[in-house]
Amino acid sequence: MASTTPAPAVATARDAELFLSVEDLKVHFPTEDGLVKSVDGLSFELRRGEILGIVGESGSGKSVTAQAILGLHKGSRARISGHIWLDGRDLVPLSDEEMRGVRGSEIAMIFQDPLSSLHPFYTIGDQIAEAYRVHNKVSAREARARTIEMLEKVGIPNAPGRVDDYPHQFSGGMRQRAMIAMALICQPKLLIADEPTTALDVTVQAQILELIKDLRDELNSAVILITHDLGVVAETCDHVVVMYGGQCVEKGSVDDVFELPEMPYTWGLLGSMPRMDRVRQERLTPIPGQPPSLINVPTGCVFNTRCRFSDHVEGRRCFTEHPQLLPTAPGHEVRCHIEPEERRRLFELEIKPKL
Amino acid sequence: MTTTSAAPGAATPPAGAPLLEVRDVRKHFPGRSAGLFGRRGNPVKAVDGVSFALHQGETLGLVGESGCGKSTTGRVIAKLIEPTSGSIRFQGKEIADLSTGQMRPLRREVQMIFQDPYSSLNPRHTIGTIVGSPFRIQGAHPEGGIKKAVQGLMERVGLNPEHYNRYPHEFSGGQRQRIGIARALALRPQLIVCDEPVSALDVSVQAQVVNLLEDLQNEFGLAYVFIAHDLSVVRHISDRVAVMYLGKIMEITDRDTLYEAPMHPYTHALLSAVPIPDPTVEARRERILLTGDLPSPSNPPSGCVFHTRCPKYRDQLSDGERERCRTEEPVLEDKRPGQSVYCHFAEVRSDIIDGEAPAPRSTGIREVIRKTAAGAPGTGIE
Ligand SMILES: Nc1ncnc2c1ncn2[C@@H]1O[C@H](COP(=O)(O)OP(=O)(O)OP(=O)(O)O)[C@@H](O)[C@H]1O
Ligand SMILES: Nc1ncnc2c1ncn2[C@@H]1O[C@H](COP(=O)(O)OP(=O)(O)OP(=O)(O)O)[C@@H](O)[C@H]1O
Ligand code: SF4
Ligand code: SF4
Ligand SMILES: [Mg+2]
Ligand SMILES: [Mg+2]
Numbered sequence: 001m002a003s004t005t006p007a008p009a010v011a012t013a014r015d016a017e018l019f020l021s022v023e024d025l026k027v028h029f030p031t032e033d034g035l036v037k038s039v040d041g042l043s044f045e046l047r048r049g050e051i052l053g054i055v056g057e058s059g060s061g062k063s064v065t066a067q068a069i070l071g072l073h074k075g076s077r078a079r080i081s082g083h084i085w086l087d088g089r090d091l092v093p094l095s096d097e098e099m100r101g102v103r104g105s106e107i108a109m110i111f112q113d114p115l116s117s118l119h120p121f122y123t124i125g126d127q128i129a130e131a132y133r134v135h136n137k138v139s140a141r142e143a144r145a146r147t148i149e150m151l152e153k154v155g156i157p158n159a160p161g162r163v164d165d166y167p168h169q170f171s172g173g174m175r176q177r178a179m180i181a182m183a184l185i186c187q188p189k190l191l192i193a194d195e196p197t198t199a200l201d202v203t204v205q206a207q208i209l210e211l212i213k214d215l216r217d218e219l220n221s222a223v224i225l226i227t228h229d230l231g232v233v234a235e236t237c238d239h240v241v242v243m244y245g246g247q248c249v250e251k252g253s254v255d256d257v258f259e260l261p262e263m264p265y266t267w268g269l270l271g272s273m274p275r276m277d278r279v280r281q282e283r284l285t286p287i288p289g290q291p292p293s294l295i296n297v298p299t300g301c302v303f304n305t306r307c308r309f310s311d312h313v314e315g316r317r318c319f320t321e322h323p324q325l326l327p328t329a330p331g332h333e334v335r336c337h338i339e340p341e342e343r344r345r346l347f348e349l350e351i352k353p354k355l
Numbered sequence: 356m357t358t359t360s361a362a363p364g365a366a367t368p369p370a371g372a373p374l375l376e377v378r379d380v381r382k383h384f385p386g387r388s389a390g391l392f393g394r395r396g397n398p399v400k401a402v403d404g405v406s407f408a409l410h411q412g413e414t415l416g417l418v419g420e421s422g423c424g425k426s427t428t429g430r431v432i433a434k435l436i437e438p439t440s441g442s443i444r445f446q447g448k449e450i451a452d453l454s455t456g457q458m459r460p461l462r463r464e465v466q467m468i469f470q471d472p473y474s475s476l477n478p479r480h481t482i483g484t485i486v487g488s489p490f491r492i493q494g495a496h497p498e499g500g501i502k503k504a505v506q507g508l509m510e511r512v513g514l515n516p517e518h519y520n521r522y523p524h525e526f527s528g529g530q531r532q533r534i535g536i537a538r539a540l541a542l543r544p545q546l547i548v549c550d551e552p553v554s555a556l557d558v559s560v561q562a563q564v565v566n567l568l569e570d571l572q573n574e575f576g577l578a579y580v581f582i583a584h585d586l587s588v589v590r591h592i593s594d595r596v597a598v599m600y601l602g603k604i605m606e607i608t609d610r611d612t613l614y615e616a617p618m619h620p621y622t623h624a625l626l627s628a629v630p631i632p633d634p635t636v637e638a639r640r641e642r643i644l645l646t647g648d649l650p651s652p653s654n655p656p657s658g659c660v661f662h663t664r665c666p667k668y669r670d671q672l673s674d675g676e677r678e679r680c681r682t683e684e685p686v687l688e689d690k691r692p693g694q695s696v697y698c699h700f701a702e703v704r705s706d707i708i709d710g711e712a713p714a715p716r717s718t719g720i721r722e723v724i725r726k727t728a729a730g731a732p733g734t735g736i737e
Contacts, residue, residue: 031525033517058529058560112528112555115474157422158651161396169384169399172470172551173421173584195528198554199470201420201584202628203645228529228557231630272558283569284562284591290513 018085019222020046020069020190025082027061027068034295038064040246041082043325046190046239049216051223053233053254055269056243057291062226063112065243066192069224070109071099086190104134108188112195112226114175118167124151125163128182135186150181153211155204173199180208187219194226209236230270234258242266245292245302248325252332262334262343264307267351301337309346313337372447373408374578375432375546380405380441380451381602382427386653397653401427403602404441406687411545412576416593416610418586418625420649424602425582426470429548432580433467434458445546463493466539470550470582472531476523482509482534483519489541508537513563529556536564540571548580553588565592586629590614598622601660602652604687608694614708618690618701620667626707641706658682659698667700676700 027039039061046052054062067073069084074096084091091102103109111117119127128150129143136143144163151159154177167175176199183191193212197205209232215221225237233240233254240257242250242265250263261267268287289306292298300319304310310318317337325335328343336343381403386396402424409415417425431438434450443451450461466489469475476485486505490497497504506516512533523531532555539547549568553561565588571577583589589596590610597607598621606619617623620643627643647664650656656663658681668680679699687697 029525032520036525056557058555058557059527063527113471113473115471157649158654161651161653171422171426175471177421195555199421199551199584201625202630204421228555228561230558269557269559272562284565286562286566287559290515293515293517 017048018045019048019050019087020224021083021085022065022069023083023085025065025068025084026080027064027073028079030077030079031295036294037246037297038294039068040294040297042241042243042246042248043082044241044248044251046222046224048189048222049220050239051212051216051225051237053237053240054224054226054243055228055230055233055240056249057245057265057269058228059291059294060243061246062243063194066109066194066224066226069190069192070103070107071096074099106188107190107192108183108186110180110183110191110193110196112198114172114179114199115167117179118175120167123164123166124170124178125165128178128185131182132185146185147181150185151178154178154181154184155207156181173201173204176200177204177208180211184211184215187215188221189219190222190224191215192224192226195228196225197227197229197232205232212236230258242269245297246294247302247335248333249303249335250333251325252329256329256332260329260332260344260347261351262328262332262340262347263303263336264309265303267347268306270355271351301335309338312342312346371410373444374411374413374446375409376442376444377408377432378406378442378444380428380431380443381439382424382431382436383439399653400602400655401652402431402438403652403655405599405602405604407597407604407607409546409578409580411578412572413595414572414579414581414593416589416596417580417582417599418584418589418596419599419605420625421584422649422652423599424652425599426550427602428599429467429550429580429582432546433465433548434461435467463489463495463542464545465548466542466544466546467548468535468539468550468552470554472528472535472555473523475535476531478523481520481522482514482526485523485534486537486541489538493542495542504541505537508540511540511567512537513560529560532556533560533564543571543575544577546578546580548582550582551584552581554583554585561588568592586626598625601650601655603660603697604695605661605698606694606696607687612694616694616703616705617707618694618696618703619698620665621661623704623707624666629708640708656681657684659685661698672700 023043025039025042029036029038042065044052056062068080071091071094073080080092082092091099125144125147128147132143132146148159148163151163156162156174156177170178180196197208200208212223213236216223227233237254240251240254241248242257242263244265250257250261250266257266261270272284272286287306292302292305298304300321301323304318307318323335323337325333328334328340382401383398384401386398405428407415417428419425430436432443438451441451442449445461445465450458483502483505486508487501490501490504506519509516514530514533526534532552536552553564556564568579569592581589581592593610595607595609596613598605598619600621605621606617613622617626624643624645627641630637643666645664650663662668662680668677685697685699687695690696690701
């Protein structure tokens with residue numbers, strides 16, 4: 001079970017070791033309709049032993065970012081610029097071949113779509129054991145034993161009896177756990193988990209999050225956790241990046257961003273959570289309006305089509321000038337034209353009472 | 356309330372002939388050939404005797420742990436796979452043994468939103484083709500043409516209609532999930548089996564899609580079987596809820612009763628595991644822990660299938676009563692009007708969620724949000 005104490009502040013000793021540093025990353029896809037700017041100038045850092053959450057609207061570029069770090073866009077039409085420093089080496093210029101080596105030995109990924117990453121014609125057990133044997137010179141028998149052990153850890157009932165199942169014989173949540181087992185068995189230094197617990201009920205979810213924390217604690221690995229479950233972020237992550245329209249709109253320690261969020265999109269996100277302890281609402285409250293086009297990105301602030309606070313900014317700057325991501329407190333950055341004082345006042349007065 | 360037919364808090368389903376009536380449905384998958392000798396193992400009893408009724412305009416939530424048979428139940432109802440036995444009546448007509456050809460006219464009435472969005476979308480077809488295919492297959496001619504209808508649907512689920520010519524891999528996970536929803540809505544069916552329809556969506560888009568499903572239900576009287584593991588979403592959308600365990604329904608009743616006065620020990624455990632982001636409430640709640648592994652559906656326990664993990668069996672029953680749990684299988688029957696429970700010793704508990712006290716504002720928001728996460732510690736008055 002999870003511990004009662006909030007995630008510890010990142011130890012200062014680790015601060016020196018910037019393990020992953022993404023700098024001004026852009027991933028653009030040329031399509032018939034125009035250039036899709038899926039990720040447009042994203043920067044963040046990650047230290048060893050740290051868990052970074054990425055949250056944000058569906059379609060805001062979270063998975064594309066993860067795929068870029070893994071080098072999965074190499075050889076496609078995607079145009080990538082910026083830097084992805086992993087342990088001092090820039091991954092962006094690497095060839096597909098070189099990147100494959102990095103993927104095998106250092107980074108593992110849990111994909112959002114379990115079926116697309118499990119091969120339908122091989123058994124679950126063979127696929128996991130195969131992944132294990134790529135990095136560990138062990139006998140087939142030993143790999144199988146490790147595989148069963150790992151399947152048990154992710155909570156597959158009767159693992160020895162199910163290790164020879166094919167993916168279609170697993171339920172949705174079991175497939176997701178099989179994929180988690182495959183990623184964790186490699187003991188990666190960087191784990192990217194893209195919505196790892198969407199198909200799982202609370203109890204199993206807790207078990208998986210514990211496994212991810214164990215990886216961090218035992219191997220001092222770094223973890224990127226992409227999720228739309230804010231509860232998971234609050235429970236597991238040290239830092240959080242909030243994405244909207246291919247950009248980071250707010251980032252900082254989870255404590256800062258959740259206690260004193262300053263960007264209107266973050267406010268909307270926090271306000272949309274359904275809560276079981278409250279009187280059942282007639283209607284859930286989504287953020288009104290549609291996400292921005294990533295082809296014709298609005299001039300000014302990406303959130304301006306849906307923001308109800310743009311009249312707190314003088315002139316029409318929200319519609320003419322792209323706000324910079326600026327520090328508002330140490331380690332807490334916000335992309336919004338409203339003055340920081342005013343943002344905090346709005347949050348205390350208008351937003352917080354309704355959360 | 357999301358429907359016009361069911362009165363709020365009604366313990367019984369609305370009167371009148373049900374749209375869908377499922378009786379004693381089973382789906383057993385053939386066992387694996389085990390070991391060197393190729394013996395066939397026991398069949399996997401994914402669904403093992405499920406019965407319920409669903410009325411027009413009604414939503415039935417289907418919950419339970421991963422692997423308990425929710426998707427299989429959904430696929431059987433939508434007739435995407437054949438039941439091993441049992442009866443499925445749709446609009447009064449038996450459909451359990453209809454062939455694919457005989458099912459075709461009914462196809463437009465019963466649709467499914469799949470749990471794995473990507474694998475249910477043909478990667479070589481554009482979204483326009485995918486969402487428009489129900490029209491073509493059924494030879495339907497929507498007003499203004501198929502393209503216009505498809506773009507209208509895309510807009511309603513929050514997808515940009517300009518993306519008509521894009522392929523599935525060019526969409527994000529949540530966008531793909533909504534493509535599946537748009538496709539299911541195309542022919543405005545009577546019944547939609549929604550298998551984790553909002554699990555890949557961020558909370559805001561999730562709210563938008565849930566509201567859309569409710570609007571369509573109010574407008575056209577759609578009925579939903581809504582499979583989800585998120586109990587707060589299920590509570591929001593469902594009129595009645597069925598709780599499954601090892602291929603069987605443990606308890607089925609209206610939403611308010613299920614959340615406020617559940618009777619089955621498994622329902623108690625499930626609900627107690629959902630963290631409540633209010634520290635005072637959380638402090639006085641009991642967290643009911645399930646011990647032991649989930650048994651294998653190919654080798655379910657004797658008697659009550661839940662007895663190997665039942666906290667009540669473990670802590671509260673006499674030896675004689677335990678004996679009964681182990682040897683005699685309970686039947687799903689009304690213990691109170693409109694509340695059917697599979698348990699010999701069912702008892703109401705109304706302290707499981709207990710959100711009566713107003714939420715204090717003393718704790719930080721992170722703490723509150725954190726408590727909505729899985730496994731936020733209960734106070735464990737075990
Ligand atoms: N190959 C591609 N070609 C064109 N556009 C693409 C491609 N892949 C992704 N996109 C677009 O880029 C945007 C970002 O996609 P991404 O998958 O990163 O979203 P996400 O934040 O992971 O969303 P979700 O929460 O729904 O998974 C989306 O609008 C998507 O439509
Ligand atoms: N084609 C199949 N062959 C063999 N076993 C199967 C098959 N399909 C499902 N099963 C098994 O039946 C059981 C129920 O699966 P089902 O997919 O219905 O679960 P679920 O309740 O939807 O779970 P989840 O929440 O993880 O999606 C599982 O043990 C699963 O492994
Ligand atoms: S910059 Fe303007 S539009 Fe953007 S979030 Fe701030 S107030 Fe809203
Ligand atoms: S019948 Fe016995 S074992 Fe089964 S749920 Fe009831 S008390 Fe528990
Ligand atoms: Mg994604
Ligand atoms: Mg399922």
